[in-house]
Amino acid sequence: MRGGDVEIRATDVDVSGLLTVLGAHLYSSPVVALRELVQNAHDSIVRRRIETGWNGGVIRVRCPSYGVIVIEDDGAGLTEQEIHSFLATIGRGYTRELREQTGSNELIGLFGLGFLSAFVLAREVVLETTPVSDPAERWVYRSAGGQRYTVARTSAGEVGTRVKLQLFPHHTGLADEPTLKRVLTRYCALLPMPVLVGEAADAVNAELPPWRRETMNLHPALRRRQKLEFATRIDNRFEPLATMDVVATTKVDARGMLWVNGGGSYATSDQRRVAVFVRGMLIDDDARELLPGWAGFVSGVIESNSLTPTASREDLQRDGVWKAVREHVAEQLITGLGEIAATQQEAWRRVLRRHNEALLGAALCDPRLFALLADQVTIPTTQGDLTAAAVVRGGGGSLHVAIESEDGLAATLFRALRTPVARGERFAVLPFVRRYVDAHDVRLVEIGSGSAEGALFQPAAVNPDDRGWLTGALADEGEVLITSTFKPADLPLIVLPDREAQLKQRIEADDADGRISSGALNLARQYTGTIESRPPARLHVNMASDAILAILQARHENPAGAELAARVLRGMKRMTNGVSGDPGAEDMILALDDIAAAVVGLCRSGDR
């Protein structure tokens, strides 16, 4: 076609190439291709119900001989014209057109690609069909590869369709009835019409999911057991601990079940798995993104007719409906966890035991979860795993947390005081305790930050002469001596690093110009320029300590003894805290030197 100087031409389609691409890449596994054929059978039955008011319908899948699978249905069948128009036209599906005409929500097919899946599995496909519109007809479609096909009339048969697949050699393993039963039990679990395998009389999907059953008269314990059994059937990786209902609302049609996995989790372990069924057919086996990121210990089954599968029908389109379903699932999960806590105490205890770390993280993500979990999860402390309330009790009304694991000196101090200190370096502990103290009006002592010092050390006055002597005897370079009182009184001194002052020193050091580019360094110095110049460590000397008081008294009565005693304390300080609060190998040598010198001095003073 030409329009002015513009020539409009149709795109050529290489059917053979397209079939190869679709056949090889559309589906991730042969099982999915089989599912598509069962779905075609389902849609054919729905069509017959819609068009004739009939209410029957059975799908049967058999393996009559080696390497052959047959899928039979008693649905609407196809006329010869429909075979040409729909079966042999890629991208054109009768199902979609029927859905558009009738608005039926039961039909599954959408893209007109489902029948292609036969050629993913089979080197030859033979389809026999008798249309309900003319039961005297029966047609046989036959094709090897899908690109060319024949259609021939045959002797009349029952209304419906029979698809016979002569499988490729590499797919013959699928033609095994136990395998088919296992696969179809999973894929068709929610399909609202019977699917039978082989000559079995019972459908693989005979058992309704719990949310479709009438269970009002059942004892709650029995209902719970049914739900747990269903969960195990869907996901047998872990024994489920407790289930939660997902109930549809007027805005979101998603319903189903979630459950807490029985396998132990740790922190950010991700054991999420959600099976999503759309119109009764399993579409996405692992739609974990429908669950919140914090719910690594949860799995579930969701069914929704509003979600839209992608063309391969193995994934879901991330559209507005998907977002609404995700939000709905998160809400029901939070509600469900609360209900388990309130009504199933034994199960809840197991949930807490198995998933403590993950729940600690989850509590940070939603205020309702925090309210539920704040006093139930435990946090790791220097005295083992304790609830936050127990840490507060042990801390005399304050909650102590060490910001970094290297704060060994503080840990030493609190061990001496028998005060539990939460281990802030462990998963979720620091943000959890910060939120806990806000919610419970408790004082937080963050050991390793300057703010903790005010809570731990009370200033103590001392005369300038004694202060000067103590500084000379005990302080190292880079330490400012502060006289305080603190517990335990047996601890004579302690060094705390001043992180801001340390940073200022390093950023403003001359050698920084050599290793850091100037523009960025200048920007960093904008900040350190606001920090007051001061030594990078604070040496707190405990004026409540008998040792310190004795030394101060001795410096007047026995100056040599006071010097030796001070060297012992300085050696101890260097050994435990390092010089300037930053222990290193050389500090140990200096510490040993102090202590050895003091011991020698004391021994010799005895000689005299």
Add this chain to the structure above:
Amino acid sequence: MNIYTWYHAALRDLSTQGHLQLARQLKGLPSLVATGEHQQVDAVVPELLAATRAIQLPWLEVFVTHWWLQSRVSRRGEGASALFDVTNAFERAHRAEASDCPQSICTTEDLTICYANIDGPGYAAERINVADESVSRIDPSWACFQCMSQARIEALIDAGRPDAALDAFHHASRQVTAYGGTVSGYLALKLPHALLALERPDEALNVLESESMARHDRPHVELAVRRALLIALALARLGSHERARTVLPPFDEARPWVAEGHRLWIETVQALVTSGHVPDEELLAGQLDTLLQDQIAAHAPRRCAELALIVGRIAVARHARDAASSALDTAREQALGIRRPDELEPALCALAVEIDRLP
């Protein structure tokens, strides 16, 4: 060295040495940041830092710190409250044991973003200088070349030089392509950003709705939200208020993106309120208040003051005197924290006059 080559090799090494849990957590950290799961980031980082220090892996320590700060400064928009940690990470990344880490330069990016949050225009000159210096030290095949180019474009916009920002975008894109790379979705979004700053919303919209831009939406949820926010703002500037209202991400989706998302959302809402396209103004008032509280908590005075001014104007448009006065108070208070508080004085006075005129 390419960051990702190093990163994947480091994770493989950790796994083969038996640190499977650590490798898994390290692998998940960037996506927690990009999906806005900041509480999970805060939960996992202390443990990761302790582990990388315990097994003495200073490069991975730089990696963890950088992604933690990306969550805090780049996404949650923290300013002064993050300055110690940002500066500390920057210094540690430049020590001998970490300076060769491919991610060391990223701590420079964190530092510039932190200052951009505190006072973007106030520190624009220093930020441009840092970005120029950093970009000159690396070749365009590095991922950080694109990050620092973004930082440069943002700084140029803050400096009131959108023309130069547009040139900087094209220059950076050409260089990335010339080195055989692909322009990332994050850098690509700086083009419409610059075009909006140049008051060319029609061109910005064309870019934003192009196929090449849309392909970044998945798997990057964050980019999808940012793109939608920019589209909504472009539409609002073009007067297509009804479409802007439809495209604008809901409050809950915009809220996690404190650094950039709040501004785009509030600016679009301002146009929608003025044109009568916001059906539930009471709900909106609560939402705006929540966003301002987030901004105050982020210790980012410049952005907070500027957004409070817009919120004040929205309140004036709604004839909500109390809300307008409260926003003005917030703006005044926050303006004290910026480098040159007098810069905002005319806007503060103008809002005060508008409030006085309310019936």
